[in-house]
Amino acid sequence: MPDYAAIAARLSGQPELYALLHRAAANDGPIELAPLMAACDARVRARLASVDQGLLRAILRAGAGMEAVEGFAAILAHLQAATPAPIFRPEIMAGPSIALPTAGQRADMPAFSDRAFDAWFAQQGVPYGIGLYGENRSVYASDQFADMASHERRTVHLGIDVFAPAGTPVYAPLAGTVRHLTYQSDPLDYGNVLILEHDDGPAPYFTLYGHLGGSLPELLSEGARVQPGDMIAHLGDWHENGGWAPHLHFQIMTSMLEQSSGNFFGVGHAGLWGVWAQICPDPNMILRLDEARFRA
Numbered sequence: 001m002p003d004y005a006a007i008a009a010r011l012s013g014q015p016e017l018y019a020l021l022h023r024a025a026a027n028d029g030p031i032e033l034a035p036l037m038a039a040c041d042a043r044v045r046a047r048l049a050s051v052d053q054g055l056l057r058a059i060l061r062a063g064a065g066m067e068a069v070e071g072f073a074a075i076l077a078h079l080q081a082a083t084p085a086p087i088f089r090p091e092i093m094a095g096p097s098i099a100l101p102t103a104g105q106r107a108d109m110p111a112f113s114d115r116a117f118d119a120w121f122a123q124q125g126v127p128y129g130i131g132l133y134g135e136n137r138s139v140y141a142s143d144q145f146a147d148m149a150s151h152e153r154r155t156v157h158l159g160i161d162v163f164a165p166a167g168t169p170v171y172a173p174l175a176g177t178v179r180h181l182t183y184q185s186d187p188l189d190y191g192n193v194l195i196l197e198h199d200d201g202p203a204p205y206f207t208l209y210g211h212l213g214g215s216l217p218e219l220l221s222e223g224a225r226v227q228p229g230d231m232i233a234h235l236g237d238w239h240e241n242g243g244w245a246p247h248l249h250f251q252i253m254t255s256m257l258e259q260s261s262g263n264f265f266g267v268g269h270a271g272l273w274g275v276w277a278q279i280c281p282d283p284n285m286i287l288r289l290d291e292a293r294f295r296a
Helices: 004-011 017-028 033-039 042-049 053-063 072-081 114-124 270-279
Strands: 097-099 128-131 160-163 169-171 176-184 191-198 205-212 231-234 247-253
Touching: 004 017, 004 033, 017 042, 017 053, 017 270, 033 042, 033 053, 053 270, 191 231, 205 231
Parallel strands: 097 128
Antiparallel strands: 128 160, 160 247, 169 231, 176 191, 191 205, 205 247
8 A cells, every 4th residue: 555644745845746646656556646635735735636636646547557547548449440520621631731830830820810811821722721739839828727736837739720711610520429518718728619528439538629619509509419520610710719810629538537617628748748648649540630741
């Protein structure tokens, strides 16, 4: 049995708790979160309590050599064998697209949509731009990407971005149920966001569609079923999508952790990438882009 008092003592006064938790689980075997928090001093306990408890459990599981999310490998195998419908029409790989590396957009790309954004796409001669999964982005500098358990901000992109003009339709790739349909109003958040729950695999998993248009609540409601190829949303303009150039943030989650408000992390910690990559595996298992062209 782990010596929870000794582990708690090692956490006391330390600025970086995530790495220490991972190391403790690696050294002491499986650690249960509740008795560990009970053994911690009030300051450390408050810091741990302020962050997602599901993330802490995933860190402890990974440190102990287990799957960060139970059933991860089985979900991964299921997705790799799936035959998803295209999320956009025409399909992204049916014609030319352009990768938009480094902070998710190019220096010559307009910050907002309207005629300037549409003209930029016309000038490039491509229907879509792609923002990469696993890309470390400096744009995430606000306090909403920090937490009390670590000095490290969340900066590594957990989804794939598909840039296209506002109003572009978005289609369901897989059958699922609308789990959440919300509006996240913080600057650089998702704006209108949709989360689908999928129960066709060995365990439930989820897909997230962020930066959508205001038509979302007219198209869907929580609990509604969608089928592959159903139109589920339109891309939002900057005033309704969190303040971004129009694009879809598409993400897979093998667990919702303890997020219940209709939001979910869109970026993770670089120092915890091995954990985050199991919570949010590569969305290209569904999008099926050319990995030689679209890899961070």
